[in-house]
Amino acid sequence: MGLAQNQTGDTVARMTISLTVNSARYTLDVSADRLLVDVLRDHLHMTGTHIGCDTSQCGACNVLIDGKAVKSCTVLAGQADGADITTIEGLAKEGTLHPMQAAFKDAHGLQCGFCTPGMVIAGIAIARRHGHDVDEKTIAHDLEGNLCRCTGYKNIVKAIKAGAAAGGGQ
Amino acid sequence: MSSFYRPETIIDATGFAKSGGDAAYLAGGHTLIPAMKSRLRDPDALIDLSGIDGLDTIFRDGDRLWIGAMTRHVDVQENETARDAIPALSSLAGLIGDPQVRNRGTLGGSVANNDPAADYPAAVLALDAVIETDHRQHDADDFFEGMFATALDEGELITRIGFRVPQAAAYAKFAHPASRYALVGVFVAKYAEGYRVAVTGAAAGVFRWTDAEAALNSGGSVEGLRLDSEDLNTDIHASAEYRAHLATVMLRRAMGDMK
Numbered sequence: 001m002g003l004a005q006n007q008t009g010d011t012v013a014r015m016t017i018s019l020t021v022n023s024a025r026y027t028l029d030v031s032a033d034r035l036l037v038d039v040l041r042d043h044l045h046m047t048g049t050h051i052g053c054d055t056s057q058c059g060a061c062n063v064l065i066d067g068k069a070v071k072s073c074t075v076l077a078g079q080a081d082g083a084d085i086t087t088i089e090g091l092a093k094e095g096t097l098h099p100m101q102a103a104f105k106d107a108h109g110l111q112c113g114f115c116t117p118g119m120v121i122a123g124i125a126i127a128r129r130h131g132h133d134v135d136e137k138t139i140a141h142d143l144e145g146n147l148c149r150c151t152g153y154k155n156i157v158k159a160i161k162a163g164a165a166a167g168g169g170q
Numbered sequence: 171m172s173s174f175y176r177p178e179t180i181i182d183a184t185g186f187a188k189s190g191g192d193a194a195y196l197a198g199g200h201t202l203i204p205a206m207k208s209r210l211r212d213p214d215a216l217i218d219l220s221g222i223d224g225l226d227t228i229f230r231d232g233d234r235l236w237i238g239a240m241t242r243h244v245d246v247q248e249n250e251t252a253r254d255a256i257p258a259l260s261s262l263a264g265l266i267g268d269p270q271v272r273n274r275g276t277l278g279g280s281v282a283n284n285d286p287a288a289d290y291p292a293a294v295l296a297l298d299a300v301i302e303t304d305h306r307q308h309d310a311d312d313f314f315e316g317m318f319a320t321a322l323d324e325g326e327l328i329t330r331i332g333f334r335v336p337q338a339a340a341y342a343k344f345a346h347p348a349s350r351y352a353l354v355g356v357f358v359a360k361y362a363e364g365y366r367v368a369v370t371g372a373a374a375g376v377f378r379w380t381d382a383e384a385a386l387n388s389g390g391s392v393e394g395l396r397l398d399s400e401d402l403n404t405d406i407h408a409s410a411e412y413r414a415h416l417a418t419v420m421l422r423r424a425m426g427d428m429k
Binding site for chain 2: 011012013015032033035054055056057059062068069070071074075076078079081122125126129142144145146
């Protein structure tokens with residue numbers, strides 16, 4: 001681990017981390033104070049994971065870490081060393097949308113689309129947790145960590161219900 | 171931050187903490203990282219505890235339910251041993267933050283931080299817990315020392331917490347609608363020798379509501395009980411008088427949900 005200066009002139013440790021993102025393995029040299037969401041967006045140029053609030057509230061930065069939905073704005077690069085991460089870019093296979101993505105498209109579960117990557121990841125986690133016949137009340141409750149600034153929740157809940165029924169928990 | 175460590179043993183972790191400078195243990199990071207982002211904290215070194223094996227086990231031994239300090243909230247919420255022993259504790263874990271936060275946040279992190287509006291301190295205090303660290307044990311009654319303050323020494327590391335299994339217990343909280351922190355939370359635990367009632371969110375730190383304990387122990391009504399609002403917080407979310415009112419309501423709700 002070496003040292004370097006960040007943009008504000010503070011001395012920051014640099015470290016080498018290895019992580020798997022969407023089944024591909026990466027070894028990166030990063031500042032220890034980088035957030036996982038910045039590693040994904042700025043180092044790996046996977047900009048599907050969004051930064052909405054940067055305060056652990058909105059869920060736009062949700063990714064799956066070792067299969068669990070997590071806010072990537074509140075994970076440091078060093079904590080992600082060795083982790084297996086799935087982002088929104090890793091869901092579609094060979095041009096076919098993941099069932100949860102397809103459900104968001106069919107149910108018009110988005111307006112501006114900014115919160116959508118985090119909503120889809122949250123939806124997958126909800127389907128895994130509650131199964132294919134999860135009800136709308138449970139979905140709405142479990143979306144308490146995701147904000148949609150278009151307030152398009154009604155169709156988001158419908159989309160997750162349809163996505164869960166279509167095997168979106170896989 | 172000039173160092174980031176991920177030790178594999180408790181001895182290495184405490185060694186890093188004592189090696190000089192302002193070092194902070196990093197558990198789930200869901201308080202520390204936001205505090206660093208808002209420039210409230212700027213530690214020289216972070217010591218990530220996730221590489222240490224054995225800090226996330228849950229088991230029952232006699233009248234104690236032991237939960238490792240690195241156990242995530244979701245695991246306290248879902249673990250069968252925990253649910254069977256103290257269902258109120260598992261329910262409390264399911265009320266913290268949101269599903270993504272519960273996948274990361276830890277018991278030890280919450281207790282060491284002692285946020286005045288956090289949920290776990292109420293359970294630790296009401297459930298007469300033992301807080302075990304790398305070199306000693308603390309009784310819950312002597313552990314919490316007001317806002318963000320505990321009996322932990324510099325570099326002392328919580329390893330696990332032993333909750334005394336009650337005959338019945340319940341937790342009721344009035345959550346801030348955005349943050350899910352407690353505006354007021356009341357944890358009630360019933361033991362053979364009497365009740366223990368702990369209140370979080372209302373004042374500068376978690377505390378035992380001794381008047382409520384006395385009323386419950388004598389079989390009296392809790393309806394007329396009211397905390398002195400002189401001792402409670404006023405902020406943009408709620409006045410001290412409102413918090414005093416909420417405490418009585420949460421106590422009544424908890425008493426109606428004892429199991």
